[in-house]
Amino acid sequence: MYRFSRIGLSFLLVVALIRPSIAALTIDITQGIDGALPVAVVPFAWSGSGPTKGASTVAPENIAAIVASDLRRSGRFAPIPNSDLVGKPSHSSEVNYTAWRALGVDNLIVGQVRPMVDGTYEVQFQLLDMFKAEQLAGYKIRSRRANLRRTAHQISDLIYQALMGVKGAFDTNISYVTVTKNRRQENIYRLAIADSDGFNEKIILETKTPIISPSWSPNGLQIAYVRFKNNIGAEVYVQSILTGRAKRIASFKGTASAPAWSPDGKNLALTLYKDGNAEIYIHNLSRGTSRRITRNSAADTEPAWLPDNSALIFTSDRGNSPQLYEVSVNSFGAKGRPKRLTFEGNYNARASVSPDGKFVAMVHRIEGSYRIAVLERATGHLRVLTESRLDESPSFAPNGSMIIYATEYKNRGVLAAVSVDGRARQRLQLNRGDVREPAWSYFKKK
Amino acid sequence: MNKRLSIVLLASVFGLMVGCSSATKEEDTAAKSTDTDTTSGADVGTSGSATEMQGGQADALSKRVVYFEFDSSDVTSETREIISAHAQNLSQNTGMSVVLEGHADERGTREYNVALGERRAKAVKQLLVVQGVQSSQIQVISFGEERPAAVGHDESAWGLNRRVELLYSGS
Numbered sequence: 001m002y003r004f005s006r007i008g009l010s011f012l013l014v015v016a017l018i019r020p021s022i023a024a025l026t027i028d029i030t031q032g033i034d035g036a037l038p039v040a041v042v043p044f045a046w047s048g049s050g051p052t053k054g055a056s057t058v059a060p061e062n063i064a065a066i067v068a069s070d071l072r073r074s075g076r077f078a079p080i081p082n083s084d085l086v087g088k089p090s091h092s093s094e095v096n097y098t099a100w101r102a103l104g105v106d107n108l109i110v111g112q113v114r115p116m117v118d119g120t121y122e123v124q125f126q127l128l129d130m131f132k133a134e135q136l137a138g139y140k141i142r143s144r145r146a147n148l149r150r151t152a153h154q155i156s157d158l159i160y161q162a163l164m165g166v167k168g169a170f171d172t173n174i175s176y177v178t179v180t181k182n183r184r185q186e187n188i189y190r191l192a193i194a195d196s197d198g199f200n201e202k203i204i205l206e207t208k209t210p211i212i213s214p215s216w217s218p219n220g221l222q223i224a225y226v227r228f229k230n231n232i233g234a235e236v237y238v239q240s241i242l243t244g245r246a247k248r249i250a251s252f253k254g255t256a257s258a259p260a261w262s263p264d265g266k267n268l269a270l271t272l273y274k275d276g277n278a279e280i281y282i283h284n285l286s287r288g289t290s291r292r293i294t295r296n297s298a299a300d301t302e303p304a305w306l307p308d309n310s311a312l313i314f315t316s317d318r319g320n321s322p323q324l325y326e327v328s329v330n331s332f333g334a335k336g337r338p339k340r341l342t343f344e345g346n347y348n349a350r351a352s353v354s355p356d357g358k359f360v361a362m363v364h365r366i367e368g369s370y371r372i373a374v375l376e377r378a379t380g381h382l383r384v385l386t387e388s389r390l391d392e393s394p395s396f397a398p399n400g401s402m403i404i405y406a407t408e409y410k411n412r413g414v415l416a417a418v419s420v421d422g423r424a425r426q427r428l429q430l431n432r433g434d435v436r437e438p439a440w441s442y443f444k445k446k
Numbered sequence: 447m448n449k450r451l452s453i454v455l456l457a458s459v460f461g462l463m464v465g466c467s468s469a470t471k472e473e474d475t476a477a478k479s480t481d482t483d484t485t486s487g488a489d490v491g492t493s494g495s496a497t498e499m500q501g502g503q504a505d506a507l508s509k510r511v512v513y514f515e516f517d518s519s520d521v522t523s524e525t526r527e528i529i530s531a532h533a534q535n536l537s538q539n540t541g542m543s544v545v546l547e548g549h550a551d552e553r554g555t556r557e558y559n560v561a562l563g564e565r566r567a568k569a570v571k572q573l574l575v576v577q578g579v580q581s582s583q584i585q586v587i588s589f590g591e592e593r594p595a596a597v598g599h600d601e602s603a604w605g606l607n608r609r610v611e612l613l614y615s616g617s
Contacts, residue, residue, distance in 0.1 A: 210589070210592035210593065212556050212557070212590075212592065213556065213557060228589055228592060228593075231545050231585075231587070231613065231615075232587065233547075233587030233588055233589065234560055234587075234588065234589075234590075254586075255560065255564055255587060255588055257557055257560050258557040258560075271557070271560075271561070273564055273588075276568075277561075277564075277565070277568075278560075278561040278564065299558070299561035299562075299564075299565065301557050301558060301560070301561050302555065302557045302558065315555070315557070315558055317558075322554075322558055347554065349554065349555045349557075349558050350555040350556075350557065350558070363554070363555050365554075370553060370554060370555075389599075390552065390553065390599070392554075392555055392556065393555070393556065408599070411599075437556070
């Protein structure tokens with residue numbers, strides 16, 4: 001009896017300690033890239049004590065599994081399954097390069113996790129080139145228990161950068177809105193933030209009225225969004241993620257909507273309806289003042305900033321159908337006149353500008369379907385990236401590699417992501433209810 | 447070649463962020479009557495104006511939702527009749543006020559649909575005003591595509607969702 005209860009107790013302890021972070025969103029890779037780089041991520045050696053699994057102890061997070069899943073999700077890499085691994089090296093000195101080459105693996109990732117006396121962990125990893133038999137990257141990262149998932153994403157970022165020449169966007173956040181029914185069949189709207197892989201979801205607002213258009217502050221500490229209220233309509237709020245405190249912005253009489261945080265963090269572009277129709281304003285967050293940018297009897301809305309804060313790209317139906325226009329925020333007169341950007345089709349709206357300013361993602365109507373398209377600003381070339389019916393709310397990853405957007409799948413609202421070249425695709429689905437209005441954060445400040 | 451960098455992660459802002467669980471929870475107490483319910487709500491024509499009206503007008507006054515074509519804020523002739531009945535009611539009962547709540551179907555972007563809903567509500571407002579209703583009696587708001595009256599992804603639902611609801615209040 002005694003032995004049994006002890007086993008029972010230790011089992012409970014294991015469950016409590018190694019309970020993995022919950023993924024609220026599950027991600028399916030719907031299309032990988034042909035010729036994705038074959039890599040192997042060997043489970044990291046663990047040199048600590050702790051909960052047991054079989055005969056040996058296990059690390060608090062499976063770093064290698066998180067890294068492999070990050071790399072696979074990008075569409076650029078094809079990590080081979082663990083069952084195919086030839087050996088379990090944890091350091092370059094233990095690697096048989098010939099054997100891995102024979103397996104068709106271009107790059108190998110090996111590493112170790114070591115618990116330190118102060119309760120932190122030291123995570124060491126090496127990225128190895130199997131053909132040159134040399135190290136491409138190697139780092140030691142000190143991490144706290146609660147940050148080990150983040151450490152794994154940082155390792156993925158470093159690997160991505162070493163192999164792709166571009167910084168990875170794994171160690172970033174996404175924000176989105178979920179809609180579920182309560183017992184009385186009323187809609188419950190939640191504004192959530194999560195890691196870029198859907199883990200560590202945190203609800204920052206819950207209401208019975210709709211929430212749309214979340215926009216991250218560049219420092220990742222605040223989110224602006226639109227909240228509807230009964231008999232009042234749309235209002236814009238800025239909420240602190242740390243404290244949960246929300247403040248109404250530009251509280252004029254009438255609808256306020258479509259907030260867009262400027263890349264320098266100082267201003268919020270938004271749409272105010274107080275002048276009789278939708279006009280774009282810039283609201284200075286420290287001064288609390290609002291400055292009008294558009295003057296037109298048509299609807300002007302959905303402002304998006306260029307990365308250098310100099311201009312806005314917005315939706316306007318001044319030419320009858322909604323199209324994208326660009327307007328300088330500092331020039332007046334003829335120079336300050338909006339310039340039309342889109343000419344293909346009769347519906348181009350809701351711009352998201354790539355972090356390098358070269359591309360503009362938008363919702364583009366084609367044959368009655370609303371799809372995500374990308375405009376190359378230098379050439380004016382428009383490319384349609386998606387193939388479904390009701391795609392909306394595109395948002396660029398901070399490294400410009402992917403665009404996350406909302407769509408429907410089997411009659412439910414889901415998120416999807418597509419690479420800018422249209423070759424890699426994934427779907428992010430909530431366990432129940434609808435998920436919509438994605439917004440990708442900026443890079444985190446180290 | 448063997449680059450070794452030590453990155454020490456202190457209790458970063460993000461670490462604090464994850465550890466913190468301050469969610470703002472609010473419930474809206476002023477729930478409005480259900481979306482599809484268009485006949486209940488505040489009373490209309492209490493001063494007997496409805497009874498003095500012709501049958502057709504009373505009928506029109508009982509209608510508190512008007513519908514629109516795709517991507518349009520043009521008022522149809524049937525809508526005109528309904529709005530006229532409400533204009534007469536409101537101009538005769540200046541203590542009454544009305545919220546015009548514009549809506550759009552799910553197609554297109556959410557924010558552009560807020561603008562479209564607002565434009566529809568404003569088109570109704572203009573019709574009321576030219577028929578003698580005071581601006582101060584009218585409030586225009588938009589819910590865009592966020593509060594569909596009918597669920598579904600086809601014209602039978604969309605047609606019911608492109609609408610302006612007249613929500614009466616006051617005495």
